[in-house]
Amino acid sequence: MRFVHLLTAVLLIVLPGAIYASALATGSDSESQHIIYKKKPILMPLPVGIERMITFPSQVKVSIASPQASVTTDMLQIMNNDGTLYLTAKKAFPKTRLLVHSVIGDDASNFGKTYLIDVIPVNSGPENPLVIIDKNDVKVRNRKKIYDQSVDESSSIISLNRYVLQQLYSPQRLRGDATGIYRVPMHTQKTVHLLTNHNVIAMPLASWHSGSLYTTAVLIRNMNDYSVQLSPSEILGRWQSCLFYPKQKLLDRYSKADTTTVLLTSSAPFNQALSGFGR
Template identity: 35%
Template sequence: MKKLLLLVTMLAPITLWAMPTTKLSYSNNIIMNNINYDHVVWNGIPISFVVPVGKERILKFPSSVTLENTNVKLTRDKVSILNNAGFLYISAKKKFANIRISVVIKTTGKVVLIDLSAKAHGSVTPVKIMLPSIESKTTQKHKSQLINYVTLMRYAIQHLYSPQRLIKENNDITRTAMYTTSSVNLFNNSNVIAMPLLSWRGGDLYITAVFLKNVWQERIVLDPRNINGHWLATSFYPTNFVDTQDSNHDRTIMFVISDQPFNSALQQMRGYL
């Protein structure tokens, strides 16, 4: 089995295990909210955004943003704005005429101008701001090719362990559903509890962080060759050694990379192929 050494910035070295490939099955048992958006393309013309008084309306951007409020007319007695991961949750407290605000998209530095106002009545339908695409298909394909095992592993570990201010966003890697339950039968024995935490998708690859805990009274060396499912590569952080149950080091995190959502890859149980 081939080992690839990955050095993660500000993190200890980890070992990446390449896994054999097999066919996949699919299972879906997750409930997701369906939200309808009004779509507006930013073309340099300030975007009008009206919020009904006493209501909340959402502005969604392609990625995380910073809000630059240099207009003295935009005060807390008129409006409240919550900025969270590319979403602006805007609530109007009373009526006011157009107030221009600047929203900066962090990943590109592009500034989007919003003419914000509040009226007694109006739509509360969320608005999704879209940027015009200027990239060629060749460029987009090249970006997709840059997403590999190393890129995904570094991204996942940083999002779990690094302070928020040090995390670098990547528009080509996004959170994705795991289509699974809170605990899964990842290992062939019952000595280790496995709980999927988070999953991301980059290009045609998926990476999932799985919390592992030893429930046995002996130290265990976790071997990626003994896990169920179809995985392209796996790694442990900080270690693949877990001490006895209820000790200080009876747990670790395992990262698994696949070419399908987590539960689909897990359903391909080894020994039943």
């Protein structure tokens, strides 16, 4: 059985020299440009007379590349506070490269990564803050997004399965409607070829839909003169989860324990998830 994992990708807009991850801007920094640093120098225009901010992932120490050390404080004002540089171009000067060194721990002489920032005075240009993001931090964020979505999806599957079991096996007085869960047609045959390696009958009972998920209950009956142990790996189709209830082991046919129910959850209707597999 092939499990389909739904992953959320962060939309990245590729621009010259950098990648801007607009999806990472939040809260009061919604107008900031978040830049994933990938070793290429970042060009930062500075409107003359206007202060512009650039924030780094950690405390930093800044210097001017030696060939351009002639740029003086009456041309470029730099204030360094808690990982953020406040830059003001006071007058015209050539494009200048800043070497911004990340500080490791409390030791100001212990440097880590160096960021290359090219500043140039302009008469008019962008004034919004820049936020530099380490690409390793982006990987962590992306993994967290995927994990969070996986947790949310797992919770949805569990809730949907619980509801289906309640509808099938709970007393009428305990059954109830759930917001956003609907019974849907299955568009399938009375019996389907669902499992490999076993002589069993699979009879779709009913299907429910909630959000992007479909859960279908299928009755499984053993037609052998011996017991069989069912496994999710033997089920044909494209499913996100598989739940046997109340058991996975079926005794020989005609015994009181020759049947079970399997709940199959997919991102498509039952007939589509099974299409190309069942006969």
